Amino acid sequence: MSQYQLTVATRANQPYVLPVLLVATSINEARPSPVISITYEDTAVLREGDKAVVQYTGASGNPIFGLINAVQELRKDFPFLNSKDEKLENEWLSQLEAFAPLDFKALDPELQRLDTHLLLRSFVVGYALSTADIALWGAIRGNRVAVAAIKKGSLVNVTRWFYFLEDLCPWATSTLEVLNQAVREKKAAKAKEGASYDIALLNTEKGVVTRFPPEPSGYLHIGHAKAALLNDYFAHEKYNGTLLVRFDDTNPSNEKLEFQDAIIEDLALMGIKPDKMSYTSDYFDELYQYALQIIKDGNAYADDTEKEVMAEQRMNGKPSKRRDASVEENLARFEEMKKGTPEGLRWCIRAKMSVDNPNKAMRDPVIYRCNPAPHHRTGTKWKIYPTYDFACPIVDSIEGVTHALRTIEYRDRNPQYQWFLDTLKLRHVQIWDFARMNFIRTLLSKRKLTKLVNQGVVWGWDDPRFPTIRGIRRRGMTIPALREFILKQGPSKNITNLDWTLIWATNKKYIDPVAPRHTAILKKDMVKAIVKGGPATPYTEEKPKHGKNPAVGMKKVVFGNTVIFDQEDAKSFKQDEEITLMSWGNAIVRKIETDPTSGIVKELELELHLEGDFKKTEKKVTWLSTEGQDLIPVELVDFDYLLNKDTLQEDDVLEDVLNKNTEFREDAVADCNVAELKEGDIIQFERKGYYRVDRAYVPGKPAVLFNIPTGKTGK
Known part of the structure; x- marks a missing residue:
């Protein structure tokens, strides 16, 4: 264990913690290997008597408590950062806690005093970086009120000095992120240990079987990843149960084997290994029999109402003119549908739930429709296909699913799910709904993503600007970081738009220690x-x-x-x-x-x-x-968000909210070692950032590397 030990309370106000943390980090940065061991304690104070939030034990062997005391002790042990003007440096260090108040009236005089002092100075004391600069910068950076004052621009000299130090000491920002990450990890650990996961799944005594039911009509995106990882977590990590992956292949017009294979590959990349893989099409015969049963029991009817009229009737709580047709008529029309005759193509089957239920999802939903397109697995055997809402509860019950995790937009359809199980007298399944994971300035609609691909706005489904698993991996996201970030969100029911900076900051933790x-x-x-x-x-x-x-x-x-x-x-x-x-x-x-x-x-x-x-x-x-x-030619590529709005509204036209220029390329030359890099390698070009090799160097063609965001921006 190191002779030098620093402990900080992560739940303390940051202006009382960050200054000494940065001073210690500056000392570690100046050494070939860290000499000060830093520990983050999940507490508000380290010592009750004086409410101390930092403790430093150095060469003396005596524990030193308190911000200013700890900074001064570090100066004794490591004097290389001390200014020659010790008196002036001590004067400013003694005022560190004056920059801690979150009350602007109390803080403003101190900021004004520092602004005046810096009028003709680059550094607080002398002509070089000193402990006073580092500690004062930490006190101000840790105070959100002080940072807000700087951003207003009125403190000209403080602002100049603040951003100069930020550039001069790039490790300072990463140290703050480490502190914030320590806080987040403690919160996540508590959430994991506490009720958030355990409460989510009731009735687990007889075992847990979860399922992830993707539709093979596109590539998995980060929203799907949350559902997949949560189902995997509950089945395999929490309850030692069973995970099913079932392809919801009930719409042959949109589905392709290409998408199915890509989903299987993406799940494997995320470390998800299903215990069983199946297809809704495996159960088409059973689903057809259940459709016959529900019609014979008088709980469904055939309808040829035009689509627009049907939507209007459902909205206004009006019955279809076909609602009271006889069982015989309904069965005959269903048979025509099954044959795919011109007459059959006019009809669909609707569940006879309710005409005017306040929950519009319960207003006689469609459960079967015609589609003459060949299916990628069953060919031309079927001309009729069940809707997801009809097939899902039935197949869940048949396959032994115990807990169905559904995103919150399905909440209105949960009574519908239960209605089918009740009506068909099938085993019940426990439903738990959770919030879908949304991100600012990001499309997660499969229809809109497909439109961008088809119109050539992006290169394809693996475009690094896309939120698909393949897209973010191509940009430089690591799978361990993706898993950690998603599981830390937990099965929350709060709908929020997350900032990409959060997930990229998590990713940086994984790539920084190993990136050449x-x-x-x-x-x-x-x-x-x-x-x-x-x-x-x-x-x-x-x-x-x-x-x-x-x-x-x-x-x-x-x-x-x-x-x-x-x-x-x-x-x-x-x-x-x-x-x-x-x-x-x-x-x-x-x-x-x-x-x-x-x-x-x-x-x-x-x-x-x-x-x-x-x-x-x-x-x-x-x-x-x-x-x-031989200097190696390289092309460095950076990207911006595809969208120019944080959150899209229903009336937004997609073309109007697209950024016109989202791709930025710069030619460069790199050191000779870059010739050895392979596609997929992640490196750091010093003082430029982290990059993933998208195309390795070959003579005559430059290597192409994509910039990896680190959390400062989420682009």
Whole structure:
């Protein structure tokens, strides 16, 4: 166990926790491996007497409680971040808790004081990053009222400093996400241990059999994934029961073997292994017999009312003129339907439930209709097909399903489900409905998704902008992250529109520890630099692909006296500024050649200064040697949402809410190791983001990589 231990209370107000957490993280980031062990306690306070929410045990071996005390003790143990002006730094650190109030009137004077102090300063104390900057930034970032004040833009100097530090210390935002994730995980664990799952399923004493009934008319999307994973969870993890997957293949016009095979494959990718797989079409003979029975019992009738008229009658609670036809007439018409004759095609069968029930789902729903199209499994044997509402309860009962999980939009049809079981005297099934998982700016309607595919708006069902399982996997979603996120939502009955940032933040937890680090430089206006003091002959060193995970392996880093930079980095350099070349060392910018008209940097001259202290440089930049390696051409692709509205309304026209431009491509060159990447590999281009290889590099064709969101944006 580490000598240095920091414990924080995750349920405490973040301004009292985040400053010391960030100071500790900054120390860990500066070391080859973390030296401070950080523990997240699911509590509001760590010590009742003084309500302390942080505890640090360092070199002294004595536990230190309280925000300011812990920060000061860290400064003693790790003085490299301390400013030379210790008096001024202590003055600001002593005021940390003044930035904690959630009352703007109490907070505003402190923000104004800091704003005035930063008028001519880049840092709070001195000319380099110090503990005061990190701790104050944490206090402000953890205070939602302070963040709101900054976003208004009136605090010009604080705003400048705040975003400068955010860019300078990218680990700060990820540390906050780790803290928030710890809170979410504790809540999810409590929900999992508590009533949310157990209450959901009643009458489990005799065993649990669940079913997932997809229609093979499209690809599984993230909404289907929730239903599939919940059924799998209850059957296999919670109750040691049985999971059935049953294809609801009752509409031959829309169904294809292609979709069926894709669904089976997607379920396997999600780790879902059904104990039995079946098809509603396996039961067409039984369903036909039940239809005959319900007609003979006087509980169903044949109807040839036109579709629009039938809808109007149901809406207004009016009976069909065929409602009181005799059993013999109804059976004769059903026989014509079965034969698929011109006369039979005019008719459908309706259950005789109610004409004017307040629940419109109970107003004589259609249970059988004609369709002469050949079925992908049964061919031309049948010309009549049961509706989902008729087939589902019957087959559930026949197959031994004990608990039917249904999305909340089926709630009005639950009485209908029970009516069929009662009327046909079949074994009852326990229903549990849960909220469908919706996301902002996302289509989950299979009909609308199909329209986008058919119109060529997207590349196909696996388009990385699509919410299909294949689409989000192609974008870079990992299956463990998908499972974790969905199961953490639980079988909630609250209808909400989730933000994609949440699921991508979960995904980052899985990819960050194992994604190899590489370097890419954008081709547009990239800048050549001559490195004075660099090697006359290029040479190669083996470096870890991941600084914190040796198991990821090694990569080649080539060093030469001619390197290239991104234009954005080159523009930020100042004459005689000392910068850090990542994986190499420090260099001093001695010459900057700029186009006087465009302001574009054309060439740089650097002087290598490897004895320089990287902790004191403001800029840590990526670079590539143009000598001693074959740079690999790559195309970096980013995406925006397909929709420009968070939530669609019923009267929205799909074409009007589509974003016109949702695909953004940039050409770049990458280090020589990228030539070895395979399709599906996930990497990080340092300081650019995480990417999934969509097309591996082959000579003459660049590698194509898709940007993976990390939770900062959900695009």
